[in-house]
Amino acid sequence: MFLSPHILSLASAFALFLSVSSAASAASSKPCSDGSARLPATGICSGEAMQRLAFGGAKKAPPPGCEWGVNETPMPGGAYLLYLAAKCGGQVSKLKFSGGAQSGRLSLATSALGQGKTGATVATAFAAKGSPEKAIFKLAAAAMPASEKAKCEVREVALDGGYGSDAYEVDYKPKYRAALPTDKLNWVCGKYGLNEGRASFWRVFGDFSWFFDMGQASYWDVDPSTITLLTARDLKH
Template sequence: MTGICEGRATNYLNIVDGDAPQLPDNCHWSVNETAVADQLLLYLAATCDGKKAELGFAGGAHFAELNLAWSAVANESLEDTVLIRIGSAEPGRPYQNILFYAQDAMDDSAAAEQCMVRPAGVDGWPADAMVIDVSPEEAAKAPSDEPRTACGMFGLDQDNSSYWRVFQGYSWWFQLSQDAYQDIDPRSLTLVQPDGTGGWMTVE
């Protein structure tokens, strides 16, 4: 696709702060790429026994989707597993759309009005991960000894690795497994596009 050698492709990656997921002893991270409409997505993918994890792209009316076309960790195709949904983001108001997506998916409009965007602040997640949650005062009413959910299917779910990131003009909804190992490093996703001179450039 890009024809970028892996060493150079690594230089394009915008890896945000946070921890890389753990990998089994027979795996290491290497760069892979997936065509996303007229752009390309670069990311760190698990490579296990010479086989590299790969994301598959599917367009959609509301969200585009990235599925796990090949799981290097499981050594099988898991195309039915959607890891990431991609929506739009408003310039200058980056979190407006993720709040809209969450509220729009809720049946209770009164409850939806109580939702807001906040940093996830979870160790091991990308530093820019965001969640849709109720106010701290409302959250304090929930039992403190069990996982909490709020704001519907695109909102807070403390039982799962579900969160939003907003970057490069898009809203990205991550739903990663609770397994010890992951096939992609969610900190590393970076869109690139042709620079007009036969090379590539990072999407602003």
């Protein structure tokens, strides 16, 4: 894939933090001990891949008429993302990562719920350092009105939100939230802040901050709380 000089900054960051090793070898012909199939790119047995997923909270039920399966998405530096993906009929949902000038993007390469339709953005990734709270606030503050910065803070999302145990949101501090109207859905703290009309939140893993926007749908093609990054080094063990 061609990368312009502006895009190289993110690609280089991934190579630095993840690995500069070559991609994992093709799937092994050795049968899996649990009888499951191997994922084609990483060669990991599906049963083992399920055990590697970062289940943040209770496992979600799959969309009606579908079941969950593990899928994989290649990342720069020989790394891969593993995640629960919907399997509906003959379609299996799959994510695609692409680099941008200032960030990376996870989008749907295949949507099992949309009969194969593609393109919707699932998450945006930003290279970041420091504690999750500081990294997230720095990114969110850069995209919010100056008048809101003093009103906002980063906090952990309650588990009952369905986003996992490591999810965060950028919301008004309590004294400002108390003044918000209760008869409508509020959107505060800018583009990457809490939008009560959409399922959006932050996660931090693999030395990157990820902003997920799952939209307004009741069911999702992937379970974002399970997305787990394996480096090239991880795949050798």
